[in-house]
Amino acid sequence: MKKHTLIFFFEMERAVENKKIIDDNKTLLDQPTTGIQNNPWRTIFIYLVFGFAWILFSDRILEVLIPDHQQYQNFQTYKGWIYVLFTAGLLYVLIRMDNRKIFTLNYRLTEKNQDLVVFSEEMIAIEEELQNKIEALNHSMASLEKHKTYIEGIYNNSSTVIVIWNLDGIILEVNDHYTTLLGYEKEEAVGKSVDMLLASDEHFSLEEHVTDLVTKGYLKNYEHLIVTKSGAVATMLWNDKVMNAPDSDETYVVSFGIDITLEREKEKQIIELAYKDRLTGLKNKVVFEQELNELIDRNQCFALYYIDFDNFKNLNDVLGHDYGDQFLLEYSKAVDEILDQGHLYRWSGDEFFITELTDDESHIRETIDQLMKLTKRKWHVSKMEYYPSISLGITRYPSDGITVTELLKNVEMALYKSKEAGKGQCRFFDTSYKEEVARLIHIESSISRIIQNQAFELYYQPIFQLDNLEITGLEALLRWNMPDLGINTGEFIDVAERTGQIVEVDRWVIDEAFRFVKDHFTDDKFHLSINLSTKSLISSTLLPTIEEKLQAYGISSHLVEFEITEHSLIDNFDQTLSVIRSLKDLGFNIALDDFGTRFSSLNYLSKIPFDTLKVDKSYIDHVTTDGKDRLIVEQIIQLSERLGIKTIAEGVEYPEQRKALELMKCSYGQGYLMSRPINKTQICDLLKAERTKGEN
Ligand code: C2E
Ligand code: MG
Ligand code: MG
Secondary structure, eight states: HHHHHHHHHHHHHHHHHHHHHHHHHHHHHHHHHHHHHHHHHHHHHHHHHHHHHHHHHHHHHHHOOOOOOHHHHHHHHHHHHHHHHHHHHHHHHHHHHHHHHHHHHHHHHHHHHHHHHHHHHHHHHHHHHHHHHHHHHHHHHHHHOOOOOOHHHHHHSSEOOOOOOOOOEEEEEEEHHHHHHHHOHHHHHHBOOOOOBOOOOOOOOHHHHHHHHHHSSSSEEEEEEEEEEEEEEEEEEEEEEEEEEEEESOOEEEEEEEEEEHHHHHHHHHHHOOOOOTTTOOOOOHHHHHHHHHHTTTTOOOOEEEEEEETTHHHHHHOHHHHHHHHHHHHHHHHHHEEEEEEEEEEETEEEEEEEEEEOOOHOOOOOOOHHHHHHSSSHHHHHHOOOOOOEEEEEEETTOOOOHHHHHHHHHHHHHHHHHHHTTTEEEGGHHHHHHHHHHHHHHHHHHHHHOOOOEEEEEEEEEEEEEEEEEEEEEEOOOOOOOOOHHHHHHHHHHTTTTTHHHHHHHHHHHEEEEHHHOOOOOOEEEEEHHHHHTTTTHHHHHHHHHHHTOOOOGGGGEEEEEEHHHHHOHHHHHHHHHHHHHTOEEEEEEESSOOOOOTTTHHHHSSSSSEEEHHHHHHTOHHHHHHHHHHHHHHHHHHHHHHEEEEEOOSSHHHHHHHHTTOOOESTTTTTBBBHHHHHHHHHHHHHHHHHO
């Protein structure tokens, strides 16, 4: 803009100068023209003067010079000739002088004309240039205008609050969003202190803020609350920039503010969700572990209580989960109220933790007493009376352990021991548990190493038809190829189940077992049994995994049987039943494993579409020695047969056991007597031999 203006003025000056030159030339031209115009009169005047003088004086001079009349007459004639000659000469001189002047004038005129042509051409060029400049200027002005409108649009329509204020803290200008968000009109804000929009904050000083701003030139991404005209408070994210006014030396500050109230609220909700238990509002396991670490860091003595309800699932099963939840909510509130130096956390389901800042045993016993009394109180759930019972495990820092892992294992072990002792019991961690705890920690870290190294292997134990000892199927059993870790599969599975690592393990087993079926089961002669843990059964990923693998390996689902334990049914009946049904729909067989180890509810057999029932080894062990066990096994076999369920006896170790089972009409058996679990190469050889035997 400035550049254009300068050029414009420069051109204007040039034009004015050129005009001056033209005017000067005009004056110059005017002067000689006047001289030429006067010339004829001058010539005539000279001619008249000469003529009169001749007539007046020539005769008198001739009379004096020539007295003779005759001669005088002759000389009169000569005088006339002389007069003609003189006047001709005079005219010649005068005309020539005029001509010369005209010529000179013409010459100068031509010159001036040429100058004029040049000037006028220049003028046209300048005018054209000027016109172009004016057009460009107009264009720039129009685009500047557009730009201004555009910037104003952004300024006023942006969802950012823009406040321009001077270093005295006085508001100079605000944009439209300011008025929308704060409810103040522009006139109400301009001239006031920026303080008016900020929520009072004892840590904030405008003076310090300005000093900081002036030193740095800007302040980025700082949060400050604002108060609207209606008194509402909003969280704003501010960015301030110190700037100089374009037309003066004045310094001012532009503050850009974004309303992040919603984001902060959402963040708060997310944090609450992440750290608070949804049902009870108590701190969850994440916070629990964090705070446990903090207590240890501060080396503060504390007691850790682990509460677990006895048979809580009965309440859920009878009244439904909503009532179970309602009870847990009320119970947690009541416990929270009786704790003065303690903190209550929800671990999961019906499990809670308490940390209490004390190492005084009598205080701890008092708390236990209060908890037990509170629990034994009559509770009402869904207008029904409910008498809950809890098991309690207690450990102390630092006397029992000094790390979170150690303390958690201790308290878990103490709870386990109190559960072992029956319902409504409480146990303090005892140093005699230390070995067990150490082993638990060892198993957990071993499992992690095995999982990390994917060092799994599947062994296969054949299942035989007891009368002719033909192999009818195999059970896939988990092993790992790592230096002896001193743990067996049962322990591995138990701990992996507790830690949740089992889901990953079972996924690997399913993949490997399906691959085995694809590679080695060329006909329908054998089936393969795969164990499924409770955690896997209720995991949302189980069915999609099985379907995915089924499709990937393209095997027939009826060649696979999934073994589930009673344990899974007791803990999550509805969910387990629904998974079993889905598996059946996919064409898989289902076996009830370890039958007889728990409650052995025959009810399950009629409610769940089992194909196979596996009688637990603990019965088979005494089938030849204990009349009662023998009777039970006999009854189970007969009942299963009537229900169309095939029976497999587990852990057959002696020929007498096999004989007894055969007599009881138990069709199938599995045990060290016939074969131990063996590796893939060995089982392949065995299957090959079995096929050849069949062909012969
Ligand atoms: P289970 O499913 O009841 O498997 C049978 C267990 O009895 C196997 O123990 C097997 O080696 C053992 N066994 C078979 N015949 C005899 C015998 O005559 N005498 C003795 N003393 N034992 C016999 P293993 O392999 O140690 O597995 C223990 C348990 O671990 C299994 O019991 C099963 O519940 C679980 N398990 C094994 N593999 C897996 C797996 O891949 N996934 C899951 N979720 N659990 C598995
Ligand atoms: Mg099994
Ligand atoms: Mg079993």
